[in-house]
Amino acid sequence: TIGMVVIDTSMRVWAGTSTNGMNHKVPGRVGDSPVMGAGSYADSSVGGAAATGDGDIMMRFLPSFRAVIEMEYGASPTEAAQKAMAPIIKHYPQFSGALVAVNRTGHYGAYCHGFSKFGYSVASPAFEKVTVVYVDC
């Protein structure tokens, strides 16, 4: 799955996802990616977020929506990602997933669980070229 957030210089936030889902799924199964607030979410007055991992679990907690709401309440992107993932980890400690969060000023952060580490890609005026940022899970 790819989950992407794009913010232009006018602070317009767009979010999106695309995936072929889990391998050997039951026919008809749809994961979290096309569910707004689960796979990704955008609010130009706050920022955006995108999630990846076990969609059958993640979609039950709307983590992307939760992350944006946490940023609206004042959390940093990294804190927001962590808070959005916390209830999932509490109820499903064996699950694997990650979430990236971005605020409207272009600051970003991520949190992951179940992977050894998680990499996400960033293009920003802060870097000369596209950069992969890794977080330990």
Added chain:
Amino acid sequence: ETFLPLVVNTWPFTNATQAAWAALQSGASAEDSLVIGCSTCETEQCDGSVGYGSNPDERGETTLDAMIMDGDTFAVGAVGDLRRVKNAIGVARAVMRYSDHTLLVGESAGRFAVEMGFKEESLATNHSREMYKQWRKNNCQPNYRQHVTPDPRHNCGPYTPVPPKSLWHYQRKHHDVDRWNHD
């Protein structure tokens, strides 16, 4: 302090990030840039987890899910269980642009896509056929069924339901979700 514009995406799919970033730099809208970025992954079949030709379902068919959301207006277009159309993020945007709905799924979503000008074609490749073949050969493991017979942990279907004799026990199994098998 602001660091804009910005493109961020899950996983080290740097070509997708670069494509979206280049589009933004050339004056494209954030919407177009996002579609270009995600479409790049669909074309490149990023890690086999995006686009056609991988992760087939129990019947061996690859299906796609996608979504796009505008943070200004909260307009959303999404597509689930899309069959025989490769550009899922494009179809999601078409749902947003050409309907009042939010999410279309299955065969009807494919029909809508074709009506909106998307090409209908098989999403199967030699790789996805081989994945399916190996899964069948491995007694259909891993398997997402539960409370059915024959035992889905050791057998392929068809399955029929077997309610438990005592209480229902809903326990999500761990299905080896990793970089190559995830949503």
